[in-house]
Amino acid sequence: MKQEKIKTDLLIIGGGTAGCYAAITAAKADAASNAVNNAANNAAGLKILIVEKANIKRSGCLAAGVNALNAYITEGRTPKDYVEYAKKDADGIVREDLLYSISEKFNEVTAHLEKLGLVILKDKDGKYVTRGNRNIKINGENIKPILADAVKKLDDVTVLNHVNIFDYSVHDNKIDGAFGFGIENDTFYAIEAKAVIIATGGAAGLYKPNNPGFSRHKMWYPPFNTGAGYAMGIRHGAEMTTFEMRFIALRCKDTIAPTGTLAQGVGAKQVNALGEVYETKYGLSTSERVYGTVTENLEGRGPCYLRTEGISAEQEESLLKAYLNMAPSQTIRWIENGTPSKANVEIEGTEPYIVGGHTASGYWVDTKRATTIEGLFAAGDVAGGAPQKYVTGALAEGEIAAKSAVEYIGAAGLTTSRTSIPEAEVENHIAEIKKFLDSRGDDGGDTAERLEEEMQAAMDAYAGGIQTSYRYSENQLAVALEKIEGIEARINSLHANDFQELMYIYELKERLTVCKSVIAHLAARHETRWHSFAENLDYPEKDNENFRKYVNSRLVNGEIQTFTRELTAEGQKNYEHQH
Amino acid sequence: MSISIDQSKCIGCGKCHDVCPGTLIKISENKKAFIKYPKDCWGCTSCIKECPVHAIRFFLGEDIGGKGSKVHTEKVNGLVRWIVEFPDGRVKSIDIDPKESNKY
């Protein structure tokens, strides 16, 4: 194993949507401040480093491309409308300051993306083509390569691809850098930085997926976003919020393809096995839509479908093309098994994900996206409090976090001398890695893959997975925790043949940490506010008096402790951490 | 669902390896790409779009309704052509005009 030490100013962990945009913003902010202070500031430009476990060209949520920007302020609407929408959908449990700060930037970051080369559909009058009130249509197959190209053009930004970050270096609640290893070059990295932006996305693969066999990774959220950012923060005592608000998508069965195009494109109604339209019976929030389908199934009226039978040949042709463009599995399935004009499309809920860009789980941040660890900023799906953030929200948060981090480095640079990562810490990590690489060899014992399956089965059965129709009780959660801790205790015996397998071990560790946090949060919210997302059988009703609040958590002496915090005030635009 | 790589076509350029968001594709010593972890494929099709010689095919597993067809995409006169090869040798292709691709 080779070893490398790197010193940088700003470390960005995860070169996805938010991470790439943070780099673009930081490079620009730095150039601007250098132009102003040219004489006084004769230091070279800010050194910015992105560390990405895959390759920024096609990593993360945007790998396959997207066909809409789901968060945009369309003509006649205001950022306030967006905040109200997100707040209503989450039944109040949002941070208004965070939502305002992204809503006010949606259109600006969109304009910037267009300048970088993204094709946004326009009507005859040159106006963006909208889909509903908050969506605009794009030809976004290449949205990630566009962002990556913009990053590659920046002189101050270095990108380390295929390097997996697995731990922070934190002292006295201040971040000094992070540790990682190269998956393809067998290298251990200790990276010192003045400020760090965490942008590793959310967590998939905690629960047993819809298709646990050969197609186990045919899931909505990228299976490679394993919750590293959450886990590293949890372990170092960062405050986290709303991990109980899980995200479950309603999708086409088997292929997990999106359903919106069927509903909006050909007006397909959601029907149960009796042919009854049930969509409006349960309410229209994101969680209620999932709950409706779950309930129809539980009450014996399933399976549920999107009614496409009888659509015209022309409509069918358009559907086949639309899906080839965004979810080709669905078109292939149609071609191999019968097309939508002949058979309705069955729908199902996915396994639960933890993803702060759709729901509100993640780091507890202030309006500047500072976490409760000094020098650590969070952006995108890893940051909590602001659901419905999507692509443009992730970009906006990348921008906000980058500006805050640059400002922090500027201020800290003048007053403090930096501590560096202690040698002993480096050696501990290296010793652990060597143990995984050198120990017993394959002896038929535990493997990361099998333990992952055990973890997913435990979460599925005892922490509200697909198997229990997303419902759980306190007694079940206690069993889930016991099982997760039992699996955690077996990690030390795992063996890796190479650095990719080493990554799988660390990913498993991350997921187990996130699972424990999810279990603690589910147990702490003694109410059912969001059906399916957090369906607590011991407390089936909503309790506004005690739980119109955030449930937050922090690791104290190895235990995840949960507590509540009051909601930010109506219209509040700024929130600061109280130290 | 996963991908398969036709080693007789592969020229070992490494592009598929570079872009896979899960780093699942490796290049063997004789400079041929192979998917080391087929069950870990997300089906994002990034590798297929990158491959300059169209050596990579996408397929559904039997567990999600796959019947053995293999799919890839090529650019033809500014159109994106999706080509489905059925197990019995039949081929179906669908052309998409990128400008029209998002009508719905």
Ligand SMILES: Cc1cc2nc3c(=O)[nH]c(=O)nc-3n(C[C@H](O)[C@H](O)[C@H](O)COP(=O)(O)OP(=O)(O)OC[C@H]3O[C@@H](n4cnc5c(N)ncnc54)[C@H](O)[C@@H]3O)c2cc1C
């Ligand atoms: C399939 C899908 C379709 C979507 N469609 C739309 C849409 O049509 N419109 C819309 O507006 N929104 C859409 N979204 C939502 C939107 O894409 C996301 O909310 C947003 O891209 C999240 O950005 P992010 O930067 O937080 O995460 P990502 O873009 O996923 O970035 C996270 C990055 O961190 C890297 N990483 C993870 N762990 C580590 C580690 N340990 N070390 C180093 N690097 C690491 C990952 O490889 C990845 O590159 C979609 C999401 C998905 C999953």
Ligand code: SF4
């Ligand atoms: S389809 Fe995507 S996840 Fe699967 S091998 Fe290709 S690039 Fe990797």
Ligand code: SF4
């Ligand atoms: S992109 Fe195609 S040619 Fe290049 S290594 Fe991969 S399979 Fe081979």
